[in-house]
Amino acid sequence: MKNASINLVVDNENPRSPPPRKLVSKPKTKANDAMHPRVADEGAFLSAEIKKFAYYADDTTIILNTDVKKGLEFLASQKLLVNCIVTSPPFYGQRDYDVAGQIGLEEHPSQFIEKLVNSFEYCRPILAPNGSLWVNIGDTYWSGKGEHKSGETKQNARRFGIRPQDRKGDGKWCIPKQLLLIPHRLAIAMQDRGWTVRNDNVWLKPNPIPDQVRDRCSISHEYVFHFVKERWYFFDKNAVGRTTETGSVLPPLDTWEVPAVRGVTNGHKARFSEDLVRIPILTTTPPRGVVLDPFAGSGTSLVFARKHGFRCIGIDIKKQFCKLMVDRLLEVAQEEDAADE
Numbered sequence: 001m002k003n004a005s006i007n008l009v010v011d012n013e014n015p016r017s018p019p020p021r022k023l024v025s026k027p028k029t030k031a032n033d034a035m036h037p038r039v040a041d042e043g044a045f046l047s048a049e050i051k052k053f054a055y056y057a058d059d060t061t062i063i064l065n066t067d068v069k070k071g072l073e074f075l076a077s078q079k080l081l082v083n084c085i086v087t088s089p090p091f092y093g094q095r096d097y098d099v100a101g102q103i104g105l106e107e108h109p110s111q112f113i114e115k116l117v118n119s120f121e122y123c124r125p126i127l128a129p130n131g132s133l134w135v136n137i138g139d140t141y142w143s144g145k146g147e148h149k150s151g152e153t154k155q156n157a158r159r160f161g162i163r164p165q166d167r168k169g170d171g172k173w174c175i176p177k178q179l180l181l182i183p184h185r186l187a188i189a190m191q192d193r194g195w196t197v198r199n200d201n202v203w204l205k206p207n208p209i210p211d212q213v214r215d216r217c218s219i220s221h222e223y224v225f226h227f228v229k230e231r232w233y234f235f236d237k238n239a240v241g242r243t244t245e246t247g248s249v250l251p252p253l254d255t256w257e258v259p260a261v262r263g264v265t266n267g268h269k270a271r272f273s274e275d276l277v278r279i280p281i282l283t284t285t286p287p288r289g290v291v292l293d294p295f296a297g298s299g300t301s302l303v304f305a306r307k308h309g310f311r312c313i314g315i316d317i318k319k320q321f322c323k324l325m326v327d328r329l330l331e332v333a334q335e336e337d338a339a340d341e
Contacts, residue, residue, distance in 0.1 A: 034130040034232040039289045040081045045311065050078060055322045060306065061329055062313045065322040067101045068294045071315035072122035075292075082313065083128050083234065083289035086280040086301045088136035089116055092182050093163040099318045103295075105164055109140070109173060109180050117189045120227075123294060130233040132284035133195070136203065136276065137186055138222040142169055142178040183223040190227055198226040203276060204257045224256070224280070239282040252279050274304045285310050299325030306332050 026032045042059070051057050053074055055065035064071040075082075090097070090104030092112045097104075103119070106112040123133060142165045169175055187197050201224040208220040241249035258275045281304055285291055291305035296314030298321060305312040306329055314325050 030232040034234055037083060037128055037130045037234045037286050037289070038081065039083060039286055040311070044080060047078065056326045060311045061302065063322050063325055064315045065319050066315065067317045068119045068315055069122055072126065072294060075313065076125040080126055081128055081290065082126050082292040083131045084281055084285040085123055085127060085131070085292045085294065086134040086277050087293045087295045088297070089295040091138045092140045092180070093165045094140065097318055101317055107164055108170065109182060113182070113186050113189050116186055117193055119294060120190065121193060124229065127229060129230050131229070132233055132280070133227040134224055134280040135186070135227065136222060136224045137183045139182050140165055140180050142174045142176060142180060183225070187225050195227040195229065196231070198228055199254050200225055201254045201256060204255055205260045206257055207259050224276070226280070233284070234286055235283050237283060240279050274300055277301050277304050281305055281310065282308065296325060297321055299328050303328050303332055
């Protein structure tokens with residue numbers, strides 16, 4: 001280890017002051033350097049190219065209405081740097097957003113996982129070396145029963161036509177009653193591409209939608225995976241940690257009990273709570289850092305980031321959702337202006 005510099009603090013005005021106190025600066029290491037990450041310049045969001053391409057842009061926010069590949073390639077072409085990526089991509093076979101190019105309705109779950117991993121590879125050039133990627137993902141059962149025909153109200157709300165998992169299947173992954181293990185297949189595929197898995201955090205739902213089944217346990221959890229590119233990365237446990245009786249701070253637990261958001265907002269049926277993105281954003285985004293959500297949907301990640309003084313970028317293929325994001329962010333800005341008056 002390299003020698004650390006030492007400064008002495010002495011009270012020359014008080015002869016009875018205690019002996020000099022040694023203040024030891026932290027040695028220059030990769031771990032310590034990661035805690036001082038580079039962030040995008042303050043004017044980075046205001047280029048003419050960004051304003052021309054974006055659905056909306058100001059000095060703290062960029063909203064792109066395009067598919068994730070084109071959006072991420074554009075951000076890379078602008079040499080933008082983000083510090084934290086937190087997202088909840090469409091789950092396999094769970095929603096039809098009625099837009100061409102959407103992800104989540106692939107014929108086989110392996111195709112879905114491949115598309116997701118490729119999407120996150122497009123994130124790699126713009127994610128800071130000491131940045132983090134957080135992915136909320138849930139699992140799916142294979143049905144193989146064909147189109148849903150029940151008149152039960154709750155089931156009708158969750159089903160649409162013939163979903164991918166309603167088809168016959170391949171006799172391997174895709175057989176009736178099979179839990180597809182989508183989250184962990186995704187995590188392993190990410191490992192195979194060189195990402196490091198730091199946690200498979202578990203989101204516990206105290207108010208899950210009841211499963212209409214009789215021969216298995218009812219599902220009440222999803223996963224939030226934490227991926228990094230490098231061994232050393234920015235992580236501030238003090239922002240959300242658990243303070244002990246001695247005053248030291250322990251990191252947050254890997255199980256998060258957060259109520260699910262119910263209802264539909266402007267056509268979006270799968271919003272998540274701001275509490276779900278609290279730990280990811282506050283622990284891995286430095287001051288004035290940039291938070292990116294490449295599957296931004298209703299914009300929860302962006303709203304939370306903006307409320308806490310960070311800059312944000314959202315990408316969504318559906319224009320209706322981009323409008324929803326802008327409306328929510330403008331409300332936050334108005335609240336901030338009112339508080340300053």
